[in-house]
Amino acid sequence: MTSASRPEPGQMWKRDDPAAAPGDDGNSSSVRDTVPPEDGSPEAEGASTAILSVEALRMWFPVGGFLTRRDAFVKAVDGVTFRVERKETIAVVGESGSGKTTLGRTLLRLLEPTDGRLIFDGTDITHATRKDLMWLRRRTQMIPQDPYSSVNPVFSVQRILEEPLAVHRVGNHEERAERVLRALESVKLDPAESFIGKFPHMLSGGQRQRVAVARALILDPEFIVADEPVSMLDASVRVSILTLLRTLQERFRISFLYVTHDLATAKYFSDRIGIMYAGKLVELGPVGAVLGRPLHPYTQALMEAIPDPDPANRTRARTTLPGEPPNLVTPPSGCYFHPRCPIAKAGLCDQVEPPLRELAPAHWVACHLAE
């Protein structure tokens, strides 16, 4: 007779820890050939280790329809400068209207910048034409947000994953099938064979996002923009997807731009955090530094606004910012944040745009008064 042993609560059952990075399999993930850019442009002087360099990037959208011509623009991204290093995750955090999604799409050259420069691995891609960008399309990828439309609902999983290979004419039929299976394995959709024939509506939200991740991986990219990949998933599933992304980053040495509005997940999955407000980068630095000692008043307000499960929350009002995010067509003068800022100084903050200053090692803040 088996003893009715009751395990002690707290004695966790040993399970496969999804966070544990699997050892590298014998053959290194297929040769990532850095296809040289076709235009033969020379590498930038003093080639940095950064995979992507963003300089004074502006993305302005004209307001008005086909027949009306106006000089008004929605300044979605208004002068952003930073670098994405190899094998790092930068989180870009902001609320809706902050420009973070537009930034992500511009970095992938899905949009052509209105101003500024974009340099990917030494090549200036700012104004490259569609044809000239095919090589970029192999080395950069995106993971969309909505599990219900991130993958083609009419395609089987096999077809969804094969498409990027077909577009770039990679491998023959067998090689592609092999790559598809390996991609599914690396996103922990096991057994891979049982998934290739399925259609998205047969999968859960989390599984669909894994397919989207697998699709992003299948061309062995160096840089991935993940646009809120978990915000529409259940809380308990988010962690597993983010953990997966961390694992994949380690294993394949990919750089990520993680666009999100959720500071807590940004803390879990990023090395550096950039805070965006009204199209501008207001703070940038290592995760621990920005969240441990936020210097910009907006960052501070953002952190204040997010509740952790604390019984004390019930009885106190949360300090919040007054007002609304600004109109991106006619933003405020000087610092865009000054109308809502608790410490704004008249005569300075409403006149002069604050530059990004390095107030601590690698910790940049765009505020006149921060220190």
Add this chain to the structure above:
Amino acid sequence: MPLLRARDLTLHYRTKKGPVRAVDSISFEIEKGTTLALVGESGCGKTSTASAILRILPRNVDRYEGELQFRDTDIMKLSDEEFRKQVRWSSISIVFQGAMNALNPTTQVGSQVAEPLLIHKDIKKLEAMDEVVSTLRRVGLPEYIARRYPHELSGGMKQRVVIAMALVMKPDLVILDEPTSALDVMTQANIMNLLKELQVRQGLSYIFITHDLGLSSELADKIGIMYAGQLVEVGSPDEIYRQAQHPYTRMLMSSAPRLRDEETPQAIPGGPPNLVSPPRGCRFHPRCPYAFKPCGWIASDLIDRLRDELIADRGTDGSPIRGFREVKAQSEGQLALEFEDGAAAKSALHPLESMLAELAGRWAPIGSVDRLSVENRWIVLRLTKPQDPVTLLPAHGASCWLLEGAAT
């Protein structure tokens, strides 16, 4: 006396695949002026609970029953017409998920807020508009907003309009179904502040439905954790956030990345269960790392692993278990191992017991084996009968066999 008391509230839907047990016999109480937070992931039944309370039922209802005592009336016993007149909106109202996007884009928001008044009370539009303006003020919107159209308002303002709509008839209880899900963090904080203030000033009671534990702490006086259509734990904020008893609650707490915490979040393995045929016994047991004997395993859960182990054992030299042929599931609670003959079965009994005991250390489901007996050339394994621990909830606050004194 509690403002609302639910006993065995049940709502099942009919589907092609069978009845979906969306809300399965839940019971709770809300005192006047307090908030009950219903927390759970998508598919746990929290929105269906709101539908059940307000009797907003789809066409394919399979079962709808239970007791709902509001003040001193069992509102489940009211006719649809009586319910509509006396309860819905005038006593209990709701802010739906994504309601701000469901505002009529062609009508001024003031008229939309006035609608419940015009439907329920016999008053003229002008009188109603007075009431509308005062309600808008209470939710922090100036009077001129009444004449605006939804597309002219920001997300936060629209949500305040929707809250005004829920308050205009001055109900006692408001159900808030993910009221801030589509809003920015700042706006969310503002709306939560507003809801707190309204509760204090007007003595409102809330049922606050959310999947976000952090957010629930903003309003909750009592928290109910829902899983697979059942309430698995109910407790005060201190109890739930600091000393949760149910494994699901604990795993839920540790699965969300925390801003002010350094703990590494842990995902909950597996996925939400099928509500047409949920797991036997405790619905959470397939995903629970602490599951043990009474939690609900049945023969089909055990058979493959048992067979593998016995076949592997058969291959080893000097194994004391001889003559094993095959294992079959005879019923949900019974497995039969077939041996070559009666003698082989008899001699395999004790070694088998030891093997099972050892296996139980590695693989919990074996723990559900209750009794072994030899019958001719079979050894019959009888499993513990799965029992749903929900009955433990009223007494212990959580429905789990792990609780002291709760195990069978």
Add this chain to the structure above:
Amino acid sequence: MPGQAALGLRQAFREAFRTKSGIAGSFMLAVLLGMVIIIPFVAPYDVVSTWGDRSEWIDNPRLAAPAWTEWFAGRDLPETMIFEPSDFRKVRVPSSQFNLTFVVLRKTFTYAADEFPSELTLWAWASFATNSTPNLNVTWIRPDGETVTLLDRGLEIRAPTPNEYPFSQTGTTKNTAQAIRNWALGHNATETAPANKPDPWTYVKPEVTLFAVAGEDMLDFRRAKVLKGEYTLRLDYLGFSTTEDLDAKFIVYGTIFGLAGTDDARRDLFIGFLWGAPVALAFGTVAALVIVLIQTILGAISGWYGGWIDEIVQRFSDGLLIIPLLPILIIIALFYDPGIVVILLVLVAFGFVGSTTKVIRSLVLQIREEQYIEAAQSYGASRARILFRYIMPRVMPYTFALIALSVPSYIFLEASLSFLGLGDPVLPTWGAVIGDAYSDGALYYGYWWWIAVPTAGILFTTVAFALLGYAFDKVLNPRLREE
């Protein structure tokens, strides 16, 4: 939205054919195709020439109701009796002595119906010498023993051509009619011709009087009763040479015929019905297929590429939507007398943008916003690839639904044109048959089957395609609502 799937074409088809309306629609479509298939076996004519040629149908009664109406009539209705020359008993006696030829033809038959025949026609063929004038005497012998001399005259020289002697409705010779009338009046028949008419014999109906019970009602087709029994038609021929001969063919036309009755030109309407099916199906399907496909592709391109392409297509579409198609087709038909292929081409020319273009464009605009489209751009898929491989499969189920739903409109359009006499002049389309029926006052006179049969054809086809379209719609629409 959880659990709802957007559908590819194959999945949509499979689901559509599982719905009740899908099954019903496909069944009906199968029936139509079955009709088309049995045509070579049942009606293997060269339909074009046959339908227009009156002589092909001469053995059929005019305006006869379908045979199965007898069930509802509760009485015995007469079917057509055709007596070929070989059915007659012939006695031919040439006399070289007198240089004469006598020929006697007799046919005895039983008439047992409760109603009178619709028509009687007698053909006689005589071959005689050019200079002579033979004499032909036609006698009618009734079961009640009465005999009526229908004809007794010399034949004109027209050898050896057949002489047709219809003596029933149209072209009844005055003599025959008078003979019948006089005989009837002599047997107490009440005069039915209005008073003071100079030509009372034109009111005689031989097919009634010759078969009527003797009495005062003999001339009154409303009150006369049928005399059932054995009748004999006898032709006595006297020719003035020895090489002459006589043959006759006699038809007692009934009032019922076949599965669908006959029309004014004695055409078997069932054959017309059968022959209408392939025309309707072919025309409707081809028109719908071509036009909806063109509009779909244009709508998709317009929605996907946007910009000036979109503007142009939209303006064209707005312009063409205003143009009323039927009046233009009428004008063209009046001036150019087109065949069915030309009508089709005109439809396509005016139909390459239309409401489908707008519908598909909206659909594509919606699909365009979905995130996997943007993801595809990020892995380098070209715009053409995205349009044809990702977007079109989502669009095709709607296209099919629209095709199925527009087939009836094109069938109607063709039927309308034919009805107005402006369609293809030679094909027996359902619309053409209805047109004939209408212009001959079919409903006014009570020849309901003439209109009912082709109308049933159009209705059946319309319902078949509407059910198919509806099946697709049911499968697609819940998705559409959630999308």
